[in-house]
Amino acid sequence: MMSAPVLDGWFTLDERPHLLGNRCRACGTYYFPKLSTGFCRNPDCDGEAFEDTPLSRTGTLWSFTNAVYQPPAPYVASEPFQPFGIGAVELEKEKMIVLGQLATGTELSSLKAGTPMELVLEPLDDGKLTWKWKVVR
Template sequence: MTRTRTPVVSGWFTGEGDAFRLLGTRCSACTSVFFPREDASCRNPGCGGGDLEEVPLSPRGRVWSYTDGRYRPPSPYVSDPELPWEPRTLIAVELAAERLVVLGQAVPGVTVADLTVGMEVEVVPGVLSEDAETTWTTWHWQPTGARG
């Protein structure tokens, strides 16, 4: 049986492989970029507002901070309580061009021992979880040059 690939949050990312990008929005008045995307109004308190346009975010950034999640997060995070919890490496990545920090998980196998503040990482497609019918897709951060 083939599982349906479904984004965990619709409209936050697009593409596959090298064309994979996180999607944000940019205000036409103040040029602020937002992630997660904003579709209603500019979140910049100093802006009178403008039209918001969807923009792909930079595919690479630098590690701003990182940690490991050693506990199962509470609801609404979905995880199978019958399976043992595996720690997740969480990374905050600074996107210089957009002047913002985006959070996400590291690719499986990357631990805090593999990371340093300031190192370059790239966004890649990832899987958050799977059930009998669905593969829930997301994004992961991967150190550059780590692809096989």
């Protein structure tokens, strides 16, 4: 039985998961999470129509850091709190930066900007699935 996502409609639950975004039909600007307003945020565009689209599941590590402190509510941390890595990944096709936790076992000391990354799903302590970034081997 597949676990439930931590956020409905933000990513697929496939073996090769994708984040779910949308794209302005007028200018082609991508958004994640999906843009919920009725107008494009691109200042050079007056588009008001969007199409849902799966986003690239691979990209390049743009930046990264570690979270050695427990984030404030509403973040629910495991007890005892375990530090984790956060990666900013530039999506391959869309050329937009998406933040996410780094996959379990990722050693920050082995990372460098430009490292190829891929989207994976991992369970949280409550069993719900979330997306994370993993180094492409």
